[in-house]
Amino acid sequence: MKIRTTLVILAVSCVVLVALLWVDRTLIPLFTNSKRVASSQEIFEGLRTLKSLHTLRYIQKVVFPYDYLDPELDFDVILTTLRRGKGSVNSLLSPRERDYLEARELAERIGLKFTGRRREFVVVTAQIGVGISLEKLKILPRSEGSIQVLHPPPRIVDLTIEDPNPSTYPYPDIPLSPSHWKLVADLVERKLRERPLEASVLATARTQVTRFLTSLLQQAGFRDIEIKEDSQAEDALRR
């Protein structure tokens, strides 16, 4: 009789407890973990919402053709190298020499006067979003309250060349037709994508990444946070 009574009490208690847990599911963690530290998965999901955020917006104005005409380079030397050498332009010239050659050829083609007393130039505005790819973010929990995050190096997330507005263009008028403008804009965009970002821009982007991740993880309850740039991801980007 006693055993039967105990079993009835236990069964009814279980049913009532399950019902209570069903009503308020927030009680479930109390049986598994008493201290609330967000799981790495939870943090990762939270970080995913930051994907659309850039760590830095860089508005870069490029002066065509002067940004590509390195005063230390000599056009005649570049031409001589090309005439005497064997192989492709890419194999014969350095990136700076190629920039010089392409910019000078285009400037001459569209009729820009860039030497002598009268100097003509075009200012092209590019809006560059710098950030990190969150797909490559690695979150490695070490022990309770301790976490390591490896992030890929900052890179160009988006790049837009803006059309100039004649009413707000604060430079001498652009002596270009729309088709010539398009050629200049295309060259500038290609060169911006080819060139690595300036060191100071990368440094600011890195600082912002570290700040955001540290702040988020601290608020999630982590006290020992190590944030590092993932060199393997950097190598993968280079390849």
Place this chain on the structure above:
Amino acid sequence: MRRLFLFSIMIPTILGLLLTACSRLSSPSTEELSERIRTILELPSVEYRYKEIVYVGVEKSFLFIPTSSKEVLFSVEIRVQAGIDLQQPFTVKRDIRNPRKIHLTLPPPKVLLLDVDEGTIRQYFMVEQGSRIHRMDYSKELESAKQRVLQDAYKRGILLDAERQAKTLIENMLFAAGVEGVEWGRL
């Protein structure tokens, strides 16, 4: 038997109520949440960096005959940072019906830094004929470039970006702390 049955229901019910109370206590207090939000807001949330081009061109003439001209073109790096203005108070309130829901009111975002880095000035060319370019010419143009960049940053939505980022960071923190819903208001 009936007493036993009632007893078996009462024990888990009391236990359940105690657990509910404990769970309410284990989530961070409103003061603690306010402190965490303040820590997040202390960071300037958005930075725009500009490589601005400055052009100075002055030509003087007498009876339609040019007498002097000066022209200079240079670039300079300008930084604009925006965030939430912590000089103004923000409020954090729990929903009366659901303590896991938070009502938050933030002060408006503002530009916190506008900095011209004169060490980054790079000159493209300079033409001086009959007249020299003075330091004052540079300073005047740099000041107008600064204002131009500030207006541009406003136009591109730096304040909206700052507000959006601050909200995203705060929501992430609150959800990780067990909050189920956040309702935003503006001071």
